[in-house]
Amino acid sequence: AEWSTQRMRDAAVDFPVAVVLPAGGSGERMGLPTPKQFCSILNRPLISYTVQAFERLSWIGTIVVVVPKENHDLMLDIVQKFNHTKVTVVNGGSTRHRSIFNGLQVFSNITDSLMPKPKVIIIHDAVRPFVEEDLLLKITLAAKEQGASGAIRPLVSTVIATTSENFLDHSLERTKYRASEMPQGFLYDIIFQAYQQCSEFDFEFGTECLHLALQYCGTNAKLIDGPPTLWKVTYKRDLAAAEAIIKETLSMSVCIIPGAEAEVVELAKTLEINLNTMEMDVIPYAKQSYMDCLLKTRNFIHVSMSGSTSSWINEVVKTLEEADHARLYPLVIIWVQLNITKQSAESNKMDDLIGLATEVLQRNVLLYGIQIDLSKRVASE
Amino acid sequence: AEWSTQRMRDAAVDFPVAVVLPAGGSGERMGLPTPKQFCSILNRPLISYTVQAFERLSWIGTIVVVVPKENHDLMLDIVQKFNHTKVTVVNGGSTRHRSIFNGLQVFSNITDSLMPKPKVIIIHDAVRPFVEEDLLLKITLAAKEQGASGAIRPLVSTVIATTSENFLDHSLERTKYRASEMPQGFLYDIIFQAYQQCSEFDFEFGTECLHLALQYCGTNAKLIDGPPTLWKVTYKRDLAAAEAIIKETLSMSVCIIPGAEAEVVELAKTLEINLNTMEMDVIPYAKQSYMDCLLKTRNFIHVSMSGSTSSWINEVVKTLEEADHARLYPLVIIWVQLNITKQSAESNKMDDLIGLATEVLQRNVLLYGIQIDLSKRVASE
Ligand SMILES: [Mg+2]
Ligand SMILES: [Mg+2]
Numbered sequence: 001a002e003w004s005t006q007r008m009r010d011a012a013v014d015f016p017v018a019v020v021l022p023a024g025g026s027g028e029r030m031g032l033p034t035p036k037q038f039c040s041i042l043n044r045p046l047i048s049y050t051v052q053a054f055e056r057l058s059w060i061g062t063i064v065v066v067v068p069k070e071n072h073d074l075m076l077d078i079v080q081k082f083n084h085t086k087v088t089v090v091n092g093g094s095t096r097h098r099s100i101f102n103g104l105q106v107f108s109n110i111t112d113s114l115m116p117k118p119k120v121i122i123i124h125d126a127v128r129p130f131v132e133e134d135l136l137l138k139i140t141l142a143a144k145e146q147g148a149s150g151a152i153r154p155l156v157s158t159v160i161a162t163t164s165e166n167f168l169d170h171s172l173e174r175t176k177y178r179a180s181e182m183p184q185g186f187l188y189d190i191i192f193q194a195y196q197q198c199s200e201f202d203f204e205f206g207t208e209c210l211h212l213a214l215q216y217c218g219t220n221a222k223l224i225d226g227p228p229t230l231w232k233v234t235y236k237r238d239l240a241a242a243e244a245i246i247k248e249t250l251s252m253s254v255c256i257i258p259g260a261e262a263e264v265v266e267l268a269k270t271l272e273i274n275l276n277t278m279e280m281d282v283i284p285y286a287k288q289s290y291m292d293c294l295l296k297t298r299n300f301i302h303v304s305m306s307g308s309t310s311s312w313i314n315e316v317v318k319t320l321e322e323a324d325h326a327r328l329y330p331l332v333i334i335w336v337q338l339n340i341t342k343q344s345a346e347s348n349k350m351d352d353l354i355g356l357a358t359e360v361l362q363r364n365v366l367l368y369g370i371q372i373d374l375s376k377r378v379a380s381e
Numbered sequence: 382a383e384w385s386t387q388r389m390r391d392a393a394v395d396f397p398v399a400v401v402l403p404a405g406g407s408g409e410r411m412g413l414p415t416p417k418q419f420c421s422i423l424n425r426p427l428i429s430y431t432v433q434a435f436e437r438l439s440w441i442g443t444i445v446v447v448v449p450k451e452n453h454d455l456m457l458d459i460v461q462k463f464n465h466t467k468v469t470v471v472n473g474g475s476t477r478h479r480s481i482f483n484g485l486q487v488f489s490n491i492t493d494s495l496m497p498k499p500k501v502i503i504i505h506d507a508v509r510p511f512v513e514e515d516l517l518l519k520i521t522l523a524a525k526e527q528g529a530s531g532a533i534r535p536l537v538s539t540v541i542a543t544t545s546e547n548f549l550d551h552s553l554e555r556t557k558y559r560a561s562e563m564p565q566g567f568l569y570d571i572i573f574q575a576y577q578q579c580s581e582f583d584f585e586f587g588t589e590c591l592h593l594a595l596q597y598c599g600t601n602a603k604l605i606d607g608p609p610t611l612w613k614v615t616y617k618r619d620l621a622a623a624e625a626i627i628k629e630t631l632s633m634s635v636c637i638i639p640g641a642e643a644e645v646v647e648l649a650k651t652l653e654i655n656l657n658t659m660e661m662d663v664i665p666y667a668k669q670s671y672m673d674c675l676l677k678t679r680n681f682i683h684v685s686m687s688g689s690t691s692s693w694i695n696e697v698v699k700t701l702e703e704a705d706h707a708r709l710y711p712l713v714i715i716w717v718q719l720n721i722t723k724q725s726a727e728s729n730k731m732d733d734l735i736g737l738a739t740e741v742l743q744r745n746v747l748l749y750g751i752q753i754d755l756s757k758r759v760a761s762e
Pocket of ligand 2: 431506508509510512
């Protein structure tokens with residue numbers, strides 16, 4: 001999947017793509033004083049996760065976050081605190097459609113903006129943080145080709161039509177209908193034209209962008225099945241669900257960095273083949289840049305025969321700190337030395353490691369050391 | 382709300398009510414090996430919470446749990462372990478409708494059962510544990526009156542009709558439609574007749590009981606707005622959400638038991654008026670039975686002037702243990718002594734309390750003591 005995503009990306013997104021992220025909801029439905037997009041999960045506001053989901057993708061340009069006027073400064077603080085670099089904050093309107101239109105105008109000549117007009121615009125919700133590159137690529141390419149595209153999900157409940165007195169009128173056949181979700185993609189010219197032409201009634205009571213593209217531009221959107229993680233964080237309980245997903249994601253990947261010795265390189269290969277429950281990268285221990293791999297996970301295992309370690313760990317920690325990678329969540333580094341001998345056990349290497357662990361702990365890095373005496377393993381083969 | 386529920390209950394449910402709880406789902410959608418209804422939250426399977434939501438209501442009779450044959454023994458174990466007293470376990474069929482029909486047949490003459498036929502049957506899902514008495518009463522009374530009733534919720538997403546090539550055909554006007562949820566209620570005779578008459582196609586592909594009552598008995602169900610907590614535990618993330626709700630529920634209520642002194646009775650009244658964030662009961666410190674209040678919460682505050690405590694705490698712990706109330710979650714008892722004097726501080730009462738705390742801790746009771754010297758408070762008024 002990783003390779004096909006890479007190919008799709010390289011082959012196809014050779015045009016500018018921007019994002020509009022309406023973030024105007026109130027906290028009412030959650031029973032919370034804070035609007036849900038600004039609620040914190042593991043010390044980071046929900047909207048920052050959503051922004052990050054887009055910002056990490058090189059083929060995505062500007063991310064326009066549309067917030068109520070009273071949250072403008074709060075959003076600017078978030079952008080600064082979490083080092084978001086692609087975000088433009090815009091004030092919203094009184095309805096969802098007005099807010100999205102405000103966001104789109106950033107790229108139009110009307111506002112005299114310097115932003116280049118994107119070919120494709122992605123519209124998403126601030127409260128759907130778990131959107132994956134794979135789906136964003138599909139949405140973007142379908143929008144480029146068809147003019148409009150949107151993520152869908154199967155209906156969870158039967159949908160029923162009610163009479164005015166709240167009696168059952170009829171139930172819909174579930175298989176013929178879908179829930180319309182986010183993200184949606186549009187040729188910028190199409191969705192901008194739809195908003196320019198739509199009525200006050202649409203602005204006031206409509207919510208569905210796909211509907212506007214159909215009604216005003218005759219564009220039938222291409223519908224693309226999305227994963228269940230597209231769900232909208234709506235209720236207070238959804239914050240707990242989102243936190244569970246984030247925690248699981250954090251613990252689900254590991255980067256193995258074997259030393260130069262043939263034996264540990266072999267061991268790393270074996271691990272890569274046999275450990276299927278975690279996403280795993282094995283990267284060679286060398287001076288060349290492996291930043292991309294390092295930033296994909298927070299869990300690192302360094303395996304070596306010799307046990308020379310301090311300089312390597314210091315280098316990795318420094319690299320990760322420069323990328324601000326340990327600010328939000330702890331990094332875990334496990335250092336494994338395989339051929340511990342009586343001599344090396346007596347050396348003060350473990351003391352060095354303990355000292356180092358104490359030092360990096362203050363920078364949110366959890367460092368563990370394991371020494372294994374391979375000479376005592378039972379001979380096999 | 383509590384009072385009106387009490388009135389509704391006393392006035393109206395003077396007829397037998399039973400429950401059918403289909404519990405046949407697999408774990409597929411959750412990405413879990415265990416079917417979700419048997420997944421544990423805080424050491425208790427989800428289905429046991431759902432059963433408990435019905436079992437605690439005096440006006441609810443038999444609860445028929447319909448499980449796949451392979452889960453029959455597991456379900457019997459749960460019934461025994463968690464002391465469920467109203468449950469009958471029945472094997473399910475190959476579809477949801479077949480399973481519900483199997484459940485209904487427990488009360489029919491066909492199976493020669495000894496169970497009395499209920500007037501109203503409530504059908505619910507095993508994976509919707511947070512159903513409240515208030516809604517169950519409304520569903521039951523509407524079913525008695527109209528023949529059928531069902532809980533509904535507003536649509537969270539726009540519902541769209543798709544073409545066969547997965548393009549947008551049209552979107553439904555959200556305000557005219559609702560999501561059909563559980564619980565649903567029926568006159569037993571109506572839903573049983575509907576199942577007896579319905580087709581193999583219905584049994585195989587249908588899911589909506591309200592639809593059967595309409596199609597085969599001409600009964601238009603009364604629809605009743607339910608709270609957001611009616612949602613169905615569907616995905617793995619929903620388990621985290623359910624756990625969060627349960628934890629919050631556990632910490633949201635407190636029972637205050639003042640000693641006999643006028644001063645603490647007054648204090649308890651003040652607390653009751655001013656502490657609005659928690660549900661609070663104040664019950665008089667007396668020998669009479671206050672089991673109902675004790676079992677509504679897990680958090681107790683005993684306030685007294687004198688500080689005589691051991692025998693009272695022992696009695697409460699004993700009462701709660703007899704009701705098996707501390708098995709699943711810890712109970713918290715905070716004992717507050719208000720008029721600590723030099724003399725009483727020097728007595729060994731606190732030592733007694735510490736000894737007692739150590740002892741009850743083994744029985745899952747967390748006991749804390751607070752001594753306050755009221756003589757040193759700043760005079761006010
Ligand atoms: Mg989002
Ligand atoms: Mg349930």
